[in-house]
Amino acid sequence: MRTLRWVLLVACLAGLAYVAWAVPLGGQTLWDRLRGAPAPATPAAAEAQAAARPAPGGSGPARPEPGGPGAAQPAEPAPPPADLTTDSDRQALDRLIEGKLKASPEAGGPAAR
Numbered sequence: 001m002r003t004l005r006w007v008l009l010v011a012c013l014a015g016l017a018y019v020a021w022a023v024p025l026g027g028q029t030l031w032d033r034l035r036g037a038p039a040p041a042t043p044a045a046a047e048a049q050a051a052a053r054p055a056p057g058g059s060g061p062a063r064p065e066p067g068g069p070g071a072a073q074p075a076e077p078a079p080p081p082a083d084l085t086t087d088s089d090r091q092a093l094d095r096l097i098e099g100k101l102k103a104s105p106e107a108g109g110p111a112a113r
Helices: 002-022 030-035 043-052 087-103
Strands: none
Touching: 002 030
């Protein structure tokens, strides 16, 4: 009975060690967090970090297939802004704000007296 307890304890500790080393939570494994590895800034960096980590049960780092989801993708240029603000838009906004400030009681406008 005592031997069975020790076997179960060792199996549980081995399972916890595996989870801490191999299962990423929020882009980092528990082992990465404990040793102070910096968190990846982007999802692409998280994938690269995970690819560099040795595969569980394997002997070397896990490498993505060429052209697969982990492969480098060409960067697409950012689209231009959909709506550009013109000077007439800014002037209309300034007039609107001035009108609201003059009419508001908190600003000391005519409605406050």
